Amino acid sequence: MKLLHCGDLHLDSALSANLNSEKKKQRKSELLSTFVSMAEYAADHGAEAILIAGDLFDKSNVTKRTQNMVKETVLRFPFVDFLYLKGNHDEENFLEEWEERPENLKLFGTEWTYYRYGDVVIAGAEFREGNGNRLYDSLVLNRNDCNIVLLHGQTEKYRSADKAETVALGALKNKNIDYLALGHIHSYRCEALDGRGVYCYCGCPEGRGFDECGEKGFVWLETEAQKVSHSFVPFASRSVHEVFVDISDAETTLSVEKKMRDALTGIPEKDLVKVTLTGKVKLSAERDLQYLTRRFEDSYYAFKINDREVGIALSPEEYENDISLRGEFIRLVMQGNYTEEEKRMLLELGLRALAGEEVEACF
Amino acid sequence: MLLKRCYVQGFGKLQNFTYEFTEGLNVICAENGWGKSTFAAFLRAMFYGLPQASSRTKLEEAERRKYRPWNGAVMGGFLEFEVNGKTYKAERTFGKKEAEDTFRLTDLSTNLESADFSDRLGEELFGLDKEAYSRSTYLPQNKISDGGMNDSIGKKLGKMAEGEEESGNYDRAFLCLEELRKKYIPDRQKDEKGYVAELTKQATLLQSRIEACRRKEESAKPWKEKEQEAAEQRKQAEEELLVCRKQLEAAGAYEALAAKKQHYTELCGREESLRVKKKSIEELFADRVPALSEIIDCRRDAEDAVALSGELRSYRLESGELSELSELQQKFFDGIPNREEIQNCIRNEGEINLLLSQAEQDFRQEEEKGNQAKKAKRICMLFAAVLFLLATVTFIGAFAGKNKAKTEQTTEVRETAQQKTSSTVNTGLLVLGSVFALGFFVSGGLGICKAKGERLAESKIHDYSTEIEKLKEQGEQGRTLLLRYKGTETEDVTADLYRLAEKVQRYETLLSRKEKLEQCTARRDALLAGSIGLLTEYGMDTGDITGNLRILENRTRDFLRIAEDFEEAVNLREQFEKETSPESLLGLELPEVSFALAQERERELLGKIARAAEEEKDCRDRAEAFLAEAEACTELEEQQEEVTGRLEAKKREHFYITETLKCLKNAKEQFSSRYMRGLTEGFQKYISLLGEEDFVKNTEGNFNGIHADIDLNIRVTAYGEEKELGYFSTGMKDLVGLCMRFALVDALFTEESPVLVLDDPFVNLDEEKMKRATALLRETAKQYQVLYLVCHESRV
Known part of the structure; x- marks a missing residue:
């Protein structure tokens, strides 16, 4: 049996990543398009089910366009089951209220729901109102079945009564789980759960901002003789990169x-790029961020420079014996309780001001 | 620290120059161009090295280029000095680039290379960078009070570090940053201006719009709930409708079967009814059913026969007519007179009578004319005679009167008037006699004419009498004819002839009618023979043949129609039986709900569903309208995120600016507090050492002395009034500057004493002040090693 494990699509979500209004709209369309493409991929490759591990939508008020697109996609592939588990972002939404819900759209509740496909059992439950502890105890899986469990939450080693959406890995060990399909974390991660199974975050299929960098896609599952093999399939229409340049x-x-151009070599133009400048530079060093942004912004779908990581290359010898207001200022800043970025900014501002240079250029 | 010895291998113009230092004051008195400033620069370079300078740097600032030996020898040398009880030898050579420089420190007690100090020897020894060192320990010519003593000591210190051209940087920097800070958050925040306030305002506005959007989302909820309620009602009604439709279907099926059964019964009933009718009519027709064409033909013949009865009636002879015919037959037994002959007689008789009466009339007229002419002749003759007489008399009278007059004229001339009147009467008589004569002729003519007319009329009367006699002879033919057929009844022959002619015509007419009557009767009998036969065959009365034939025809038509209907009914029944087995119509059970009730219920439920659907749609539309408005939430959130990001950035920038300002201010304060106390104390000390009366407190209280205020402004109080140093002479300023510079050295060099290099600084001093300066120098040399470079003996 073949399955597609995806999650955290966050359709209709607000987008950041320095996109203008038009590109935001386009990117939202791309998120939808990726969902449809995943369904097409699943159908083309013979998947019997698509596991959606939560956060299909970003909020309860789903736009009409998104509603229609999702509905039509589900209806378009009647031979592929859409197993949809709601995440913390998915409140009560239109899929539950959908009249004449198609048979291939299968939902989960706050108690364990089991769907059987031959010897493959897919169990899932939604975390709500502190039902976590009860859920762990009530999960019953046959050791002779190939068991896939669907959950949405942050993994913890042990149970925590206080936190909702916490997947207590300890409580799920030795429960005959072969594959724990998780959602909530937006990057792919797969590790051993116990002697038998693994737990896997599929990540989000598209990076929505510079906090969602790296390869995005879904996990392709194939079961055979009670064994589950899994592989990550990069699928994003655009990748989000954060490139560190010293x-x-x-x-x-x-x-x-x-240096930036060298570091960005090989990144496709369609991608979103954030360059984080690092290292320590001399006080006399200059860099015009506006100029640099202009030089690169047309080369990528979105482009941003962050120089907040840049520190000042200033050894104590250079200022400790400087008997001047400047030396006194440097000493004061360097000894102050400031972060590297703050020190750099204060020094840049102060020294530019003392030198009679344009201080607004620091920002 | 104490300088011991130095050797200049090559530095500017100094070549292989060695100088042994002594403690205290070292004086080099040499002419201009000897290399005193170069020597001072060499000493500084030994401590601090030479900075790298590009080719574009001014020569004055590019020491490495400026002091490169002109002869191309190695640039460098060494300096022996004692510090912390140890004697070191610092050797340096300078290449074209900083990287080519060498430095070596030797501990002279062991002659081994020492690592006690690095090539940053000056900084490590004095705790000051090169700039601070040179600006505090090097006193160049005319530059002691450079920039003027009007500037504050703080500015001097700033200047010392930053360079002359950057004097006042702190104030400018602080002002610049302060202005920038105000762009973020102005001091008067009521204006709600500045980056932070504006962005905060934008963020607040966006937040309120987002909340409004969310309220829209909330507003949609009750409508969604209502929509669900309506949907539930609709679903429930739809379920009920399903049940109802099943009932309707069952009732419908029952109704359909019942209808079929009813139909079948009707078909059978109709068939039977037609069968009975057909049979009853068939009995009327005995052996055979007549053909409609046969009946129609007979009926047409009968109608033709009826049409003949009119003709028959017209030919029929009444009894009177029959007797009249009989009489006429007897009268004309011998034959019928020729009509033409009768007509000729009548015509002749008429013409003769006409001519006769005409002749008689003409005769009478001529006779009358004759009589009248006779009478007229007589009258005319009489009248002519009278007129003749009258005329004769008149003429006589006239002639008589004329002769008388002629006589009187001659005699009685005096009576002229009377004579005239008598003449006029005579003339009148003549005229009158003429008129009577004329009348006489006319009347005589007329009498002659009338006599001629009388004669003509008498001739015509004669002619007419002859003709009348002739015509009376011709009228005897008609009478002869009348006598032959006994027709003479009256004297009027013409009338009798006419009557004979009428009787002949009447006889012929009656005879013709009798013959036609006989022919017509025979034709009618022939036409009625078929009809009578047909009616007789079906036992019908032959009295009203046409009516009975019509009855027979209708009956036949009825029979044929019924037979056809019967056949159709049989076919329909058989067809029905083929389609529906009559057995299946047996045993029908009544449904739970009648079809009508089920239909009524269905209508109700459909209405309910429609209403619920309408309400559902209405609620959905309203909810969707709210949600559509709420969809803007995402965009607003994105905008808010962007604005918040910008606000955070601006706040961060504001933080940087305020912290920078704070640090700058603190730096200034610390800088001041660290150096200024020692500086002011040292300044007072050196002012005292100077022994200048102007700066010593006057016992009479006229002078309060010289002092530096908290901002290190130097002020002189004289005669109860504070004055700036600018009021004093250049020499005085130089002395104060010297004191300040020594005080500065005291303040700055807290760890290790430097060597003070004075490059002929006292050129502006008069003799008295020179004494005080040299005294001060000697006193200072007790504390510091001093290298005093001078170009004139007078200032040694």
Whole structure:
């Protein structure tokens, strides 16, 4: 049996990533399109079911367009079951209220719901109102079946009564689980659960912002003789990259640009890119972020530069014996309870001001 | 620290130059161009090295280029000094680039290379960078009071570190940052201006719009609930409708079967009814049913016969007519007179009578004319005679009167008027006699004419009498004819002839009618023979043949129609029986609900469903309208996120600015507090050492002395009034500057004493002040090693 494990699509969600209004709309359409494409992939590759491990939608008020798209996709593939488990973002939504809900749309509740496909059993339950502890105890799986469990939450080693949406891995060990299909974390991660099974976060299929970098897609599952094999399938229409560029020895804007260009080599133009500048630069070093942004922003779908990680390359020898207001200022800043970024900014501001330079250029 | 010895291998113009230092004051008195400033620069370079400078740097600032030996020798040398009880030898060579420089420190007690200090020797020894060192320990010519003593000590210190051209940087920097800070959060926040306030306002506005959107979402909920309720009602009604439709179906099936059964019964009943009718009519027709065409033919013949009866009636002879015919037959037994002959007689008789009467009339007229002419002749003759007489008399009278007059004229001339009147009467008589004569001729003419007419009339009367006699002879033919057929009844022959002619015509007419009557009767009998036969065959009365034939025809038509209907009824029944077995119609059970009731219920439920669906749609539309408005929430959230991000960035930037300002302010305060106390104390000390009367407190209280305030502004109080140093002479300023510089050295060099290099700084001093300066220098040399470079003996 073949299955597709996906989750955290967050359809209709607000987007960040420095996108303008038009691109935000386009990106939202792409999120929907990816959902449809995943269903097509599942159908084309003979999957019997698509496991949606929560957060299909971002909020309860789902737009009409998204509703129609999801409904039509479910109806378009009647031979593929859509096993949809609601996550913390999925409140009561239109799929539950859907009149004449198609047979291939299968939902879960706050108690365990089991769907059997031959010797493959897919169990799932939604975390609500602290039902976690009760759920763990009530999960019963036959050791002779191939058992897949669907949950949405943050993994913890042990049970926690306080936290909702907590997947207590300890409580799920030795429960005859072969594959624990999880949602909630937006990056793919797969690790051993116990001697028998693994737990796997499929991640989100598309990165929505620069906090969702890396390869995105879904997990493809194949069961045979009570064994589950799994593989991650990168599927995002666009990838989100965060590229760290060390500009320690770059003292001019052009030298920073060259370093950035070298670091960005090979990244497709369709992708979203965030460059985080790192390293420690001399106080005299300059870089024009507006210029740099302009140089790269047309080359990628979205582009952003973050230089908050850049520190100041300033050894104590350089300022400790500077008997001047400047030296006193540097000493004061460097000894102050500031982060690296704060120190850099304060020094840049102060020294530019003392040098009579334009201070607003620091921002 | 104490300098011991130095060797200049090559530095500017100094070549292989060695100088042994002594403790205290070292004086080098040499002419201009000897290399005193170069020597001072060499000493500084030994401690701090030489900075890298590009080719674009001014020569004054590019020491590495400026002091490169002109002869191309190695640039460098060494310096021996004592510090912390140890004597070291610091050797340096300078390449074209900083990387080519060498540094070596030797501990002279062991002659081994020492790592006690690195190539940053000056900084490690004095705790000051090169700039601070040079600006505090090096006093160049005319530059002691450089920038003027009007500036605060703080500014001097700033200047010392930053360079002359950057004087006042702190104030400018602080102002610049302060202005920038105000762009973020102005001091007057009531204006709600500034980046932070504006973005906060935007964020608040967006938040309120988002909340409004969410309220829309909330507003949609009751409508969604109502929609669900309506949907439930609709579903329930639909379920009931399903049950109802089943009932309707059952009732419908029952009704359909019942209808079929009814239909079948009707078919059978109709068939039977037609069968009976057919049979009853068949009995009327005995052996055979007549053909409609036969009946129709007979009926047409009968109708033709009826049409003949009119003709018959017209030919029929009444009894009077029959006797008249009989009489006429007898009268004309011998034959019928020729009509033409009668007509000729009548015509002749008429013409003769006409001519006769005409002749008689003409005769009478001519006779009358003759009589009248006779009478007229007589009258005319009489009248002519009278007129003749009258005329004769008149003429006589006239002639008589004329002769008388002629006589009187001659005699009685005096009576002229009377004579004239008598003449006029005579003339009148003549005229009158003429008129009577004319009348006489006319009347005589007329009498002659009338006599001629009388004669003509008498001639015509004669002619007419002859003709009348002739015509009376011709009228005897008609009488002869009348006598032959005994027709003479009256004297009027013409009338009798006419009557004979009428009788002949009457006889012929009656005879013709009798013959036609006989022919017509024979034709009618022939036409009625078939009809009578047919009616007789079916035992019907032959009195009203047409009516009975019509009855027979109708009867036959009825029979044929019924036979046809019967056949159709049989076919329909058989067809029905083929389609539906009559057995299946047996044993029908009544449904639970009648069809009508079920229909009524269905209508109710359909109405209920429609109402619920309408309400459901209405609620859904309303909810969707709210939700559509709420859809803007995502976009607003994105905007809010963006604005919040910008706000956070601006707040962060504001934080950086305020912290920078704070640090700058603190730096200034710390800088001041760290150096200024020692500086002010040292300044007072050196001012005292100077022994300048102007700066010493006057016992009479006229002078309060010189002092630096908290901002290190130097002020002189004289005669109860504070004055700036600018009021004093250049020499005085130089002395104060010297005191300040020494005080500065005291303040800055807390760990290790530097070597003070004075490059002929006292050129502006008069003799008295020079003494005080040299005294101060000697006193200072007790504390510091001083290298005093001077170009004139007078200032040694």
